[in-house]
Amino acid sequence: MDACIFCKILKKEIPNYTVYEDEHVLAFLDIFPMTKGHTVVIPKVHGETICDLEDHVLEKLMVGVKNTTKKIQDALNPDGFNIGWNHHEVAGQSVPHVHVHIIPRFNGDGGKGLHGIIKKDSDTPVEELAKKFI
Numbered sequence: 721m722d723a724c725i726f727c728k729i730l731k732k733e734i735p736n737y738t739v740y741e742d743e744h745v746l747a748f749l750d751i752f753p754m755t756k757g758h759t760v761v762i763p764k765v766h767g768e769t770i771c772d773l774e775d776h777v778l779e780k781l782m783v784g785v786k787n788t789t790k791k792i793q794d795a796l797n798p799d800g801f802n803i804g805w806n807h808h809e810v811a812g813q814s815v816p817h818v819h820v821h822i823i824p825r826f827n828g829d830g831g832k833g834l835h836g837i838i839k840k841d842s843d844t845p846v847e848e849l850a851k852k853f854i
């Protein structure tokens with residue numbers, strides 16, 4: 721996709737600080753890091769969300785996430801990570817090319833886990849919602 725900033729990084733039209741690369745993924749330091757070593761991992765094919773990508777691409781992406789996480793662990797020795805992605809604008813996605821955030825966490829950094837993103841209870845009881853998935 722021509723206008724996609726991450727495709728431009730893949731084509732080397734925009735520089736990046738590479739953390740890990742293989743045939744299928746590129747991982748680079750986020751320019752607005754949430755913590756030291758915050759990295760994004762992108763597939764080398766364009767897709768806006770995981771639902772737009774082939775399964776084999778997603779499999780390789782997850783392997784790339786693992787290898788990148790290990791590399792960050794070795795380089796920076798964090799105490800843990802938050803690993804995930806924003807899916808669509810309402811959830812915070814600003815770049816329309818799938819990217820997995822790897823956010824190193826350090827004891828006492830004051831951050832929260834996934835449960836800290838939002839807390840707005842559904843009006844529908846869980847038992848009722850479950851019926852939609854039968």
Ligand code: AMP
Pocket residue numbers: 725734736748749750751752753760805806812813814815816819
């Ligand atoms: P999201 O908000 O989930 O779409 O995440 C996009 C991320 O990409 C943000 O954390 C940005 O800081 C990061 N970002 C945008 N442009 C660049 C770039 N040229 N190099 C590195 N990271 C970038």
Ligand code: ZN
Pocket residue numbers: 721724725726727728765766767816817
């Ligand atoms: Zn793209």
